[in-house]
Amino acid sequence: MKDYSSIINNINRYVSLSSEEEENLVSIIKTSRIKKKQFIIQPGFVCHSRTYIVEGAFRVYYLDKDGKEHTVSIGVEDWFVTDFQSYIDQSPAVNFAEALEDSLIFQMRYDDIEALCKKFHNLSEYFRLTTEKAFAFSRRRVISSISNTAEERYDEYVAKYPHIVQRVPQYILASYLGMSAEFLSKIRKQKMQKS
Amino acid sequence: MKDYSSIINNINRYVSLSSEEEENLVSIIKTSRIKKKQFIIQPGFVCHSRTYIVEGAFRVYYLDKDGKEHTVSIGVEDWFVTDFQSYIDQSPAVNFAEALEDSLIFQMRYDDIEALCKKFHNLSEYFRLTTEKAFAFSRRRVISSISNTAEERYDEYVAKYPHIVQRVPQYILASYLGMSAEFLSKIRKQKMQKS
DNA sequence: AAGGTTTCTTAATCTACTTCATTTTTAGTC
């Protein structure tokens, strides 16, 4: 019997699952270990599952026409990783999702989740509420990327996710924050000198 | 008996409402007419409702520390307008929502929606599915704002929303796309000359 | 139709950030 407490606790922060619901949910989970640098999503392939990170870290990124990397999201324990567009309409992904560390993940397939959401009101509510949060978060990021300077965006991120800053290579963080790796390096240098 | 067919049709694109569900939903709708330039959301006040646009157009924007406007969203008929962060945790808004034209709206309060989502599985599903779409959309916008040039962002918008481009002042579109009004004017001039 | 307000244009100057090319540091591997 595996330990699903991490994801169950996550869900129970939003709704109260009955044991029947819990059993059904657990039954659609597939567990995998993923080595650092391994991909779980690649462009051209449909993103069939939502992936929950039990241990480890991932990033989602894509390559633009000039071959430059842009990091869409960075996730650690207790977060989900997806190419969301690919997932919701089961169309080919445009992003890569890559393990930044050796990781342990739970995966639940689209069809199974949709079936459970139709069957259990509570699960529908869980995904509704968490997606609402994710959407609000994404809007704040749009605002930030439109109206803040590179340095402000970096400061904001450090204030909010100090633990992630330590764990993730700087050039990846730069590409997440929408600036060049060199410029982030320069920003950090300035801060070192001031303090 | 008012005509709620626009919003009901919207919902029925995602789920099939029973007549009981439909009645309950309609019962929480408040209809208003809003004059151009009037605000329906203002910073400091909680955004109590989801607003559905029956006729007209709105924009959500906020003022940064330098007093510059940044447009978060632009909506026309059959769209929703919200300060989403304020709405989902019923905290004070940071944005304005302003009518760009004389408009007709339906408003549904947070408490009423949450109660109906708890009561009716179908409504929970409707909001889950639409929010998932909105989230995917927002992610694409983040990517676009991080990795495309101003001109590319403009082209993308024109291709996708040609009808909205006509209806909305240019300086508002510029602030939505994350560029100065002057620069958008320059981009448009270039295009005129090329063709 | 006149007067005022709002929106759009144009051009000059300025700057936040990129790009490129090289070097140094850190981390991973046999």
Next chain:
DNA sequence: GACTAAAAATGAAGTAGATTAAGAAACCTT
């Protein structure tokens, strides 16, 4: 513990786009 690869730093030169300030259209409103 040496070797290689990956990541970070550094500095010079270039550029996309902002800012400023002024004038020209477009638009309400009486």
